[in-house]
Amino acid sequence: METSWFVVVNPRAGGGKSIVDWPKISRILNKYDIRYTHAFTEFKYHAVELTVNAVSKGYRNIIAVGGDGTLNEVINGIFIQKEVSPSEITIGVIGVGTGNDWFRMYDLPHNYEDSIKAIKNNRVFKQDVGLVEFYESGVRHKRYFVNAAGVGFDAEVALRTNRLKDLGKRGALLYILSLIKALIRYRTTRINVKLGRNHIQDKVFSITIGICRYNGAGMMQVPFALSDDGLFDVTIIKRISKLNVLANIHRLYNGTILKHSRVVGLRGSDIEIMSVPNVNLEVDGESVGETPLKFSILRQAISVIVSDSFVQPEVPQEKVSKHITTIEQ
Template identity: 40%
Template sequence: MEEVKILFIVNPAAGGGKALKVWTKNIYPILEKKKIEFDYLFTKKPYDGFNLALEGIKKGYKKIVSVGGDGTVNEIVNAIMLQDIIDPIEISVGSIGSGSGNDWGKSVGIPTNFEEAVINLQKDNFILQDVGKVSYIQKGVEKTRYFVNVAGMGFDAEVTYRANKSKKRLFGKLSYSLILFSVLFSFEDPYVEIKIDGKKVYENQALTLNVGICRYSGGGMMLTPKAKYDDGLFDITVVDKISVGTILANLRKIYDGSFINHQAVKTFRGKSIEITSKEKLYLEADGESLGDSPLYFEIFPQRLKVLSG
């Protein structure tokens, strides 16, 4: 079988510049050593990943791999889902994580070892995973975005917004934990209403809300710990307004998912979700700050072909 040429889309700014070093010192030499057919392009500004992937699809690439963080993956996925050249399921997407989170790769079983990740691309092993679509408001205009991992609202979205703006760009748990503490004492819990598959399931003040296809987000947190990437359902986690002391006492449990056993946490599953709020409820998806409420989520079962271990 003829080997399909891979298009790598590299975000050199991901992980505070880590992605560029990983590409130059690790991935590129491995690709050359193994004589793999590939081309590569660098992003220069936000949403370049989308445009470069779209151009790649027009040129006939059917295997596109992100070298960056979850945000780069998200842009590539949006190009795959929005293009009308071929069926999205005919395009394979992969990732060699080198950003500050890389939670999606962990969720779908992509190897963290660079050489193993490259070998995995040659094997062409894949899974089919669900894709989410969210409608939201950005500067007064309704917009939509596809996502493949986790969307967060409320406290979670505020932490993500601050993390994306942070100039230090520290990595992983440390980065999110430091910013989390800075938001903790100033956040005002919005009053939200949630409908799942047309039925109202929640109406109260909420600290944070998450809609997940996969399990990991925020640098290793498990905010939707029971999510399955191919079951055709969103997992929804809602945390009621609680005291700072309660948050601090349960912070470690976010990393193993056991926080969902707390009485202030509600969990749901469904195919469509509508979220409204009295105040502006901010949204992030796959670590990208997007806009605010009202929000509507729908799921597309097993619509993404993922190169996985």
């Protein structure tokens, strides 16, 4: 089964678009002579279980059909299975979800034909994988991620967005609607961030810990992130007024957020975050738990299919240094 693909299909992705479009996706897979077996997820975290079982049966190539959340579950299945090293497994993605932020990093097409062409062409890129330890109901858990994690306001928005998705709501404005509703109620929290020997203790609005550059349905809160350098890019937005947030939303989308006077940019491989009271965490857009948190990174730990046109963005070091402090670990 070394050359066959196991396809994990999330039928709820894109508000049910995935299940409606599956016959079309299947036909295109057959058109390009991609040998595969598929399974539909039936409940939360089912993609984790399906992936573990697929690897145990000998599959070394996995396709996720869905969005960022589906991809995250597949990644976690790959890293908790014990059959082989995760580095021996290749992941392809056919995007059907709402945010699809991970796709943006790799210039992946959103139409099925071109997505499957990319899988057929099999251009592989080794990217970093994040690991976060967190708490839920007082119990410590861990979760792997490949795009970004958010703490504080980011996580509050994700929580509201996911609740709306659970109610069947979909659309491009879903994240913005959740952002505005969260902004009305959210309060900043005193948070302690530790990177190596450096500490930041302050009233904090939100923190983004990024491997890739995009989150929140197209926002660029970590605009200089490189997905294979073995480092997290960290953007900390300190206490800020709600009017100031609204006035600077455009900076979140155009990648200039680090120019704001209340924003700090850092880069490092090991991060600890504590707060009183506890604040929420999201990883790859999924709400998972709360502080205290401990982040670590696995460099170039997974092989992903990227588009033929993808080139790892290069940013002049002087520009990065102007906005980001790299922390020695």
